Amino acid sequence: MTDSAMHDPELVFHSWSAQAALNPLELVGGSGAVIRDAAGTEYLDFSCMLVNVNIGHQHPAVVAAIQEQAATLATVGPAFGSRVRGEAARLILDRAPGGFTKVFFTNGGADANENAIRLARLTTGRTKVLSTYRSYHGNTGAAIVATGDWRRMPNEYAVGHVHFFGPYLYRSEFWASTPQEESERALHHLRRVIEAEGPQTIAAILLETVPGTAGIMVPPPGYLQGVRELAHQHGIVLILDEVMAGFGRTGAWLALDNYGVVPDLITFAKGVNSGYVPVGGVMISEPIAKQFDERVFPGGLTYSGHPLAMASIVGALTAMESEGIVENAARIGEQVLAPGLQALAQEIEIIGEVRGLGVFWAIELVEDRASRAPLSAARMGAIKAGLLNAGMLPFVQDNRIHVVPPCSITDEQAQRGLEIYREVLASA
């Protein structure tokens, strides 16, 4: 703590942590890919906080949009009409595949998934939701139980959730040795899970288009198309969770654009407004939206479509479009991060694999390449400290570094980030 008046964490109860030993870095300012702490030290932000600041810090157009809306009408109840809400919905649906006609706004990603699951259950009259073990879908009732990772276990109160394994060739559950094999065998496994659970009991398959927190596992060829077909065949609603992967992160507006897959529902949050104001939502395809033309939708939130959040969406999406920020993410991915990270993987013994696209990459660290044993927590801790010391705010998750800078990052900043990884990992 740099200032005795900073009562965080003394009075603030923090997420996912034992509280006693916390000593959070106090952040006070930033611009673009740079963030500054209370001592005046600047860091290259290769975390985007929680992979949400896609447009970069303190984008002037987004800040101005929020300020203007605050000065006009700072809050509007969800039952009232709001021009800025309609405009935000239009800008979002313009980026969805054809056939998506409505947006339900939520406060963040978890309740977006919560409401997508609700829509799927109401539409099908079925209960079960299938999702993968390597996933994160948020920290509320159904979303945390749909989640696959360790955070599910202390929270398993919701019912009707079934998990399966998705594709992850580096640590294949299917003894596969090529992306094609991994894809086919993962689809076979899912087909068997559907049959064994009873297709007539399954409301939804909920998948991150590119699983993020669990390791940025780019789906192998044909996998998402195969899931789409299976869902279609059995009348199951396909929900793609684009909370982390959406709005520029993969170098496309939506991650699903990379695969040409059209789900029934799309959940979003994070990158849609870069987290300047909390917001999320569900994009709803026409057949599902129409269900509720005459039937009451039994769901709502005091802050659904909050005007400050809506203004920040309009500001962010307009600026991302006019400044070519999504194109920049694609170019940085192809021209700087892909070759740079692949070169690092050649050079540095503890790198088991690098994988990703756009500004969405994972460096998977191992004790040795033959066994692929994950690098120990102690060594990961030392690497994290080393990266911070070298002037980077990193995203470290389990035995991986997630390379997730803003979509707006410059070539020089991306190169500098690669140099910092090299310096720290070569000496780890």
Ligand code: PLP
């Ligand atoms: N879905 C995915 C894929 C996420 O990565 C996250 C958060 O990291 C969520 C849902 C939950 O979003 P929120 O924390 O806004 O509730």
